[in-house]
Amino acid sequence: MKSISLVSLAFWSALGSCAAYTGRTEPEPVSHRFNRRQAVSPSSGNDTAPDNDYVMGALPGGQGKSTIDKLLAQHADGADIATLLNPPHAGKVPDPPNAAPRRQPLTPRIEFWHPNSKTVKLRYGPYNVPNMTETGNFGGHGGMLYNYPDLNIDKPCDDCRIVGVNADLEYADGSSANVTNGMWLHHYVHFVVGEGRTDATCGGEEVSLPHKIIGETPRNAERFFSSGNEKTLAAFYGASRIAGYRLREEDQMAVIVDFMNENMEDKVVYLTVTYDYVEGDPEGYADVRPIWFDIVKCGTSELPSPRDSDSFEITSPPWTPDFDAEIIGFGGHLHDGGTSVIVSVDGRSIGVSNASYTEYTVAVPDHDPNRGETGHGHGSNQTTHLSGMSPIIGTDLIERELAKGQKWEIKATYDYGLYEPERGMDGALENIMGIAIMFVIPDT
Numbered sequence: 001m002k003s004i005s006l007v008s009l010a011f012w013s014a015l016g017s018c019a020a021y022t023g024r025t026e027p028e029p030v031s032h033r034f035n036r037r038q039a040v041s042p043s044s045g046n047d048t049a050p051d052n053d054y055v056m057g058a059l060p061g062g063q064g065k066s067t068i069d070k071l072l073a074q075h076a077d078g079a080d081i082a083t084l085l086n087p088p089h090a091g092k093v094p095d096p097p098n099a100a101p102r103r104q105p106l107t108p109r110i111e112f113w114h115p116n117s118k119t120v121k122l123r124y125g126p127y128n129v130p131n132m133t134e135t136g137n138f139g140g141h142g143g144m145l146y147n148y149p150d151l152n153i154d155k156p157c158d159d160c161r162i163v164g165v166n167a168d169l170e171y172a173d174g175s176s177a178n179v180t181n182g183m184w185l186h187h188y189v190h191f192v193v194g195e196g197r198t199d200a201t202c203g204g205e206e207v208s209l210p211h212k213i214i215g216e217t218p219r220n221a222e223r224f225f226s227s228g229n230e231k232t233l234a235a236f237y238g239a240s241r242i243a244g245y246r247l248r249e250e251d252q253m254a255v256i257v258d259f260m261n262e263n264m265e266d267k268v269v270y271l272t273v274t275y276d277y278v279e280g281d282p283e284g285y286a287d288v289r290p291i292w293f294d295i296v297k298c299g300t301s302e303l304p305s306p307r308d309s310d311s312f313e314i315t316s317p318p319w320t321p322d323f324d325a326e327i328i329g330f331g332g333h334l335h336d337g338g339t340s341v342i343v344s345v346d347g348r349s350i351g352v353s354n355a356s357y358t359e360y361t362v363a364v365p366d367h368d369p370n371r372g373e374t375g376h377g378h379g380s381n382q383t384t385h386l387s388g389m390s391p392i393i394g395t396d397l398i399e400r401e402l403a404k405g406q407k408w409e410i411k412a413t414y415d416y417g418l419y420e421p422e423r424g425m426d427g428a429l430e431n432i433m434g435i436a437i438m439f440v441i442p443d444t
């Protein structure tokens with residue numbers, strides 16, 4: 001059970017079609033820095049990836065897109081593309097024998113804020129994640145289950161209000177699948193699909209690529225939650241009103257999962273999502289709405305990393321709400337090398353979600369970086385990875401009001417001099433992300 005102090009708030013992000021890039025310091029070439037630090041191979045790959053048209057400086061729409069976003073934009077069937085990106089045996093498989101139960105009631109953990117709330121862990125999948133030696137049909141990375149859609153997953157409850165949520169990764173027997181044994185929750189995106197579920201930041205767009213992957217539109221599906229290795233718990237408390245995310249019987253849930261495997265064999269893992277909820281619609285509860293901010297507007301959040309600077313900031317396209325609300329809180333998502341996500345309104349910061357890092361002791365059987373693996377940044381001796389993003393909630397918030405007509409944006413900051421970025425086995429920089437998920441209570 002997580003301690004109360006870990007309970008955080010949620011984050012969500014929106015998207016923007018033209019991220020603005022602001023270069024900062026450039027003390028010396030990236031490859032030199034990494035040579036000196038002896039943490040990753042000084043491979044030349046990072047300047048030569050052919051599918052990368054990232055352009056430094058301002059990024060007009062259509063430039064600097066990741067390969068998956070380009071593919072998704074070109075093809076009608078997003079789920080088809082996402083499936084094609086993975087090897088044929090990657091993805092959902094049947095439950096192995098003796099697998100732990102898919103639904104596990106836990107001791108309620110946030111009754112302090114939500115009297116009568118229940119806590120339940122659901123296990124999704126399982127998913128087969130290809131081993132390090134096996135590349136998908138895209139990008140040349142091994143050891144990935146890449147942006148894989150899973151539609152119509154189990155819900156924690158049918159008529160209820162969700163008041164807390166967090167995610168993790170497990171093996172069939174319920175043991176933890178994590179960085180130390182070569183499995184990563186790289187990220188997952190959690191949707192609620194149903195009438196009226198308009199995505200706050202992409203609902204006005206004709207096409208939103210993550211929605212396309214699950215075969216929906218941003219007008220009937222909203223991105224409700226997301227998590228990577230930071231595994232932040234989003235719990236709804238600290239506002240002037242008690243509030244929860246209303247889930248109705250007719251709503252469905254879907255996820256896109258993205259896992260990494262640095263083992264030499266395939267691994268079968270479950271995505272676990274632990275929900276706190278109150279049954280029905282108790283009197284006094286206000287609605288919660290997620291707002292997904294993203295440096296990549298309405299894309300899969302993946303942005304090719306800048307290559308000529310190891311310290312940079314990327315600002316999202318602005319978003320203007322068409323409703324008023326009270327802010328509950330937010331949390332960020334970054335990849336390795338990231339240091340913070342700032343959410344701001346009309347140029348004023350309302351808070352900073354800071355990254356924290358852990359030096360992991362990695363014990364992966366048979367792992368041998370010299371065996372021609374093609375995996376996802378795991379061939380190096382890099383063992384320090386992003387492991388937390390501070391939640392900004394309640395009194396952490398500098399401002400707590402969201403109003404029509406304001407200009408909202410986020411800024412993601414990376415410093416590869418402080419923390420090693422993710423690299424492929426060829427040394428090429430992996431895509432980065434900058435997301436903040438904010439939860440608000442709309443005025444009624």
Ligand SMILES: [Cu+2]
Pocket residue numbers: 186187228333334335433
């Ligand atoms: Cu990510």
